[in-house]
Amino acid sequence: MPELPEVETIKRQLARKVIGKKLRNRKITNVRRRAKLLIIDFSDNSSLIFHLKLTGQLIFNGKPSSSTRKVFYFEDGSHLTFNDARKFGWWKKVKGTKRAEEGFGPEALEVDFKSLKTLFKKRSNTKIKPLLMDQKSIAGIGNIYSNEILFAARIHPLRQVKTLSEKEAWQIFHNVKKILKKAIQYRGTTEQYYRDACGQEGDYLKLLKVYGREGKKCSRCGAAIKREKIGGRSAYFCPKCQPL
DNA sequence: ATTCGGACCTGAAAGC
DNA sequence: TGCTTTCAGGTCCGAA
Known part of the structure; x- marks a missing residue:
């Protein structure tokens, strides 16, 4: 499913909803997209990186279902639900995003x-x-x-x-x-x-x-x-x- | 360098 | 009504 427009849409919506929220004592400082990766940055310089592959979904306050793989709970009681029917998608916590962001060509919307x-x-x-x-x-x-x-x-x-x-x-x-x-x-x-x-x-x-x-x-x-x-x-x- | 098939999984739809 | 086949917004790997 998600190509650039889909991941960009999720990024823009999540940025409005979760920046400033706290997850396990770390504050969310930014939500970004690189290629088809969605990146959530934290105040301690760690990040969460997601790839939705074919069937991944990231839904703010989403109700858990049979395809729910992970729920991230914020300190204010709201949450972020990661669903993925085909299980190709992934997320990982990293200390820096440099490695994960390597190897991509220029962004399609930025290339001249x-x-x-x-x-x-x-x-x-x-x-x-x-x-x-x-x-x-x-x-x-x-x-x-x-x-x-x-x-x-x-x-x-x-x-x-x-x-x-x-x-x-x-x-x-x-x-x-x-x-x-x-x-x-x-x-x-x-x-x-x-x-x-x-x-x-x-x-x-x-x-x-x-x-x-x-x-x-x-x-x-x-x-x-x-x-x-x-x-x-x-x-x-x-x-x-x-x-x- | 490029192309191909298969692998990773699940589920919906189409074909018989 | 089944049972089988095909197809799917992605990427990675090994073989021709």
């Missing part, structure tokens, strides 16, 4: 066009969709938004990076920013498991143009949306708007 073009040059032999999802190259984009970005940019997910023109590279850059910002405005996409920190579903599902829409009509041209496995993940695209 020049750096993106440099990356395209360096990774010219790979395919564009797996590259957009590679956290070491650009941090935050996953399967839903890589599909949506490439549809908006009219680029086939299998395109070799070295064949992209300047104009096409710009379209990708432009739509990375545009789609992710819009998805944050809508508090992310709930396909099944995702909930924000208030336990609410995200509203971006209704704006999806290709993800999960195999066989349905393209909103631009009416052709049937296709699904194809690329790099082990389902790529969704319009064969007419995104020709190879």
Whole structure:
């Protein structure tokens, strides 16, 4: 589930709710996001790091359920519930976050066009969709938004990076920013498991143009949306708007 | 360097 | 009504 927009949504909501609260004598000083990691910092310079993987949820004052893996209780009686149906997600307590934050590429919402073009040059032999999802190259984009970005940019997910023109590279850059910002405005996409920190579903599902829409009509041209496995993940695209 | 399959788990939906 | 198969917002590892 959670890609950049979902984790960012949770981060913003939690920041408003838990900064200043105390957990086992330590005060929460900040709530941050790096790539798809959610980081809670404490006054003693320790931190809690979460990765929600596919089905993780972090819900403030969430009612425990069968998928609840951990509940963090604050000194004022409120709590933070970590649910994870598939148990891929994790959390850990660290003394510093430097190690955990290493190895990621620039944040998708912060990378500039020049750096993106440099990356395209360096990774010219790979395919564009797996590259957009590679956290070491650009941090935050996953399967839903890589599909949506490439549809908006009219680029086939299998395109070799070295064949992209300047104009096409710009379209990708432009739509990375545009789609992710819009998805944050809508508090992310709930396909099944995702909930924000208030336990609410995200509203971006209704704006999806290709993800999960195999066989349905393209909103631009009416052709049937296709699904194809690329790099082990389902790529969704319009064969007419995104020709190879 | 890149791609592939499998591994980690559970549960919902679709197929027969 | 079952029983089986497929699929899922992520990442990691080892083998071609």
